[in-house]
Amino acid sequence: xxxxxxxxxxxxxxxxxxxxxxxxxxxxxxxxxxxxxxxxxxxxxxxxxxxxxxxxxxxxxxxxxxxxxxxxxxxxxxxxxxxxxxxxxxxxxxxxxxxxxxxxxxxxxxxxxxxxxxxxxxxxxxxxxxxxxxxxxxxxxxxxxxxxxxxxxxxxxxxxxxxxxxxxxxxxxxxxxxxxxxxxxxxxxxxxxxxxxxxxxxxxxxxxxxxxxxxxxxxxxxxxxxxxxxxxxxxxxxxxxxxxxxxxxxxxxxxxxxxxxxxxxxxxxxxxxxxxxxxxxxxxxxxxxxxxxxxxxxxxxxxxxxxxxxxxxxxxxxxxxxxxxxxxxxxxxxxxxxxxxxxxxxxxxxxxxxxxxxxxx
Numbered sequence: 539x540x541x542x543x544x545x546x547x548x549x550x551x552x553x554x555x556x557x558x559x560x561x562x563x564x565x566x567x568x569x570x571x572x573x574x575x576x577x578x579x580x581x582x583x584x585x586x587x588x589x590x591x592x593x594x595x596x597x598x599x600x601x602x603x604x605x606x607x608x609x610x611x612x613x614x615x616x617x618x619x620x621x622x623x624x625x626x627x628x629x630x631x632x633x634x635x636x637x638x639x640x641x642x643x644x645x646x647x648x649x650x651x652x653x654x655x656x657x658x659x660x661x662x663x664x665x666x667x668x669x670x671x672x673x674x675x676x677x678x679x680x681x682x683x684x685x686x687x688x689x690x691x692x693x694x695x696x697x698x699x700x701x702x703x704x705x706x707x708x709x710x711x712x713x714x715x716x717x718x719x720x721x722x723x724x725x726x727x728x729x730x731x732x733x734x735x736x737x738x739x740x741x742x743x744x745x746x747x748x749x750x751x752x753x754x755x756x757x758x759x760x761x762x763x764x765x766x767x768x769x770x771x772x773x774x775x776x777x778x779x780x781x782x783x784x785x786x787x788x789x790x791x792x793x794x795x796x797x798x799x800x801x802x803x804x805x806x807x808x809x810x811x812x813x814x815x816x817x818x819x820x821x822x823x824x825x826x827x828x829x830x831x832x833x834x835x836x837x838x839x840x841x842x843x844x845x846x847x848x849x850x851x852x853x854x855x856x857x858x859x860x861x862x863x864x865x866x867x868x869x870x871x872x873x874x875x876x877x878x879x880x881x882x883x884x885x886x887x888x889x890x891x892x893x894x895x896x897x898x899x
Contacts, residue, residue, distance in 0.1 A: 548855030549600050550757060550805050553870045556634035557607035559863035563870050563878055564609075565855070570595045571611065574878045574899040575635045579863035584878065584898040590638050596624070602710065604665035608632050612663040612673060613641075621646040626661050626675055647675055647683040647696040655679065659707040667716015668737030674720065676704045682722055686739035694739055701729060709756040709805075714764035719744065721756050721768065728756060728768070730783070745783050747790045752776065757805040761819065761837050769808065769821070775800045778821065780840050795840035799833065801826025807859040810837055811867055813890050820867055820890065822859040830857040830871050834890050849881065850895055873897070 552564045559579035565572045567589070574586030594615035601611050609631040617625050627641040648658060659676040666672065671687040681702040686694045701722045708720040711732065719732025719741060727748040731741040751770035761767040767782045778799040783790045799806070799821070807822040817837045821844070825831035829852055833844035850857075853871035862868045867883040867890065878899040884891045 548858065548872065551601065551858065553858035553860040553868065554603055554609055555860055555862065558634050560634045561860060561862055561868060562634060564601060565872055566597055566599055571599065582896050582898060585635065586899045592641065598660045600660055600662045600707065602663050602665050605667060610663045610665060610671065612661040614661060621648065622650055628663060628673060644673055644685055648677050648680055662708050662710060664710050664718045666718045666733060666736040670737050672718065674708050676707055678705055682708060689737065697739060699741060706754050709758060711758040711766050712760040713766065714760060721758065723751065723756055726750060744786050745788050745790065747781055747783065749779065749794055755805050757808055759808040759810065759819065767838065769806050771802065776802050778802065778806055782838065797840060797844045799823050799831065799846050802831065804856045807857065809859050809861055809867060811861060811865065814888065820859060822857055822869060824853065824856050828852040830869060849892060
């Protein structure tokens with residue numbers, strides 16, 4: 539399919555497990571969204587690629603999944619008459635393999651800027667445990683603005699979270715008990731904000747990390763109840779860095795842990811899974827040579843170090859990692875020919891071993 543020939547833009551977390559046990563992969567192309575779906579849980583037969591055209595598509599999107607298994611997509615598109623010709627939009631997939639909803643227009647919360655001003659960052663949507671959606675838009679020099687869809691389906695007006703020095707999109711975080719939050723990167727670190735309880739549109743300041751990071755490389759994972767570990771790349775060589783702030787409301791200036799992976803690009807994919815009976819964190823990156831590389835270590839045991847192993851051919855965009863219906867670590871990548879390839883953990887093997895790559899769409 540020519541629409542996916544170069545892999546398009548791959549959003550973080552673009553491989554998702556539906557409530558029916560089937561995995562779905564999502565990517566972007568010039569015309570809109572592209573989707574592949576397992577024919578049944580754990581199958582090597584997939585349906586797709588299926589194209590969902592979007593008029594005025596700008597090519598970049600993010601996605602999240604709520605407690606009902608609904609997948610939500612945040613994006614921007616061009617439209618004549620919109621502020622600066624751009625509007626923020628939202629769509630949903632309510633069931634695995636079903637069509638997407640219509641795109642809902644949420645407007646554009648930013649005042650017109652001069653031609654030299656940076657474009658808004660890619661919008662981000664979060665779903666909390668109370669059934670509310672939170673849609674975030676960012677613009678350097680203006681800050682973070684957000685709309686919340688309440689449980690009854692109504693939308694609040696755009697709220698201004700300030701943070702005018704934010705760089706790029708915010709990064710989703712989880713805080714346990716259905717609470718969500720985000721990291722707002724700035725030059726020299728990131729500010730962490732989060733809900734005090736699900737269903738609130740207010741996000742409180744939770745702390746700040748002061749460390750240089752390569753732009754666009756943050757990711758986060760809840761590694762124990764209510765505790766998140768954050769990851770980013772050192773700007774000097776692309777090494778993956780981990781940080782677990784020691785508490786709420788603190789400024790963290792040290793204790794950053796290097797996890798190797800020098801030369802890699804973009805944010806790492808993160809999942810947790812038992813390996814040989816131990817709770818482990820699995821990291822996936824696009825390595826220096828453009829190949830997927832994987833590492834694993836005991837969760838919150840960064841002091842033990844990591845060893846990165848290449849696990850496939852060159853890929854277009856970032857690879858993705860998720861657990862399938864059996865709990866098997868599953869790696870996905872889009873090949874340079876635009877095809878989707880999948881490799882699954884061999885659960886019968888010791889350690890973290892994978893079966894062969896299969897081209898599934």
